[in-house]
Amino acid sequence: MGIVFGLTIMKVKTPKFRVRSATFETINVTSPSFHMKMYAEIGVKNPNFGPYKFHNTTVNFYYGETLFGSANIPKSKAGLKTTKKFNVTVDLIAPTSLASNSQFANEVSSGLLPLRSQSNLSGKVELMLIMKKKKSIQMNCTMNVNIKSQQLQDLNCN
Template identity: 60%
Template structure:
């Protein structure tokens, strides 16, 4: 029997595989979502890094000027007459360093004054204030009225029982950060105090 001729319009191609098309579409969607998440992670990491760098720059890497102060003072000898004084002071000084690196300072001098007239000075030896700490040390100063002008108010201050004193000094040095970065910093000391003649003690000690 002769084979039947193929009817016009009859499609002999294999039927379309809808299941495979759905699987490919899902795979593409998963890849797209993964790429989107990856981009979001990278952006979040970049923002986090920027915040860390800003905080690091504003805290750890920011160099602050240390503070130099007379912390306490006492007298080893104390001689006061009706018109003169001669004292040996033991002053405890402090260099407060709030930086995240040591502050190394050079030799300097601390000078004491009575109403603007110099009455004594002492060497401040070079040293290092470690990071986030205070370097304390003692200096001994001989304070004398020998070179005061004759017009000084010493007599009236003796009568009041109070001698007003002041001290100044300037430290120069460098703050070292991360073992590589060095920043020059100078500190000016300006302190005022009173000597109570009756008790032979320092009072009202203030430093700027």
């Protein structure tokens, strides 16, 4: 009985950290300017039988290798077997260096803009008030922003 308990309850699994959904508000999407407001829900899913306490971090959103915007996630805790959700506002702004990028201009005019989000979240899972195990999570999500419908499409996180 003790071995089964130890192998199932005391096994620490890696939590998941990802973009869950997003909506958009178009502010300015005219060449060479691009500025859109994104309201995103970020989630930290804890599959463990103890809380996951994590440090603050920043989620960055990129177009290719170009930083488009970022959101701060505060220090917090995801309870046992729960998902801690954060609603963040991100200003997605294209730097002027992209004004001459024909691929960017084509994607904006086609109405589908590929973005990716990246972050690293570190913290500790606490089991039975006696065991603490450090766990770091990498967020790596890809998504397409449908500029015309102001919807998030093809969200994929791994």
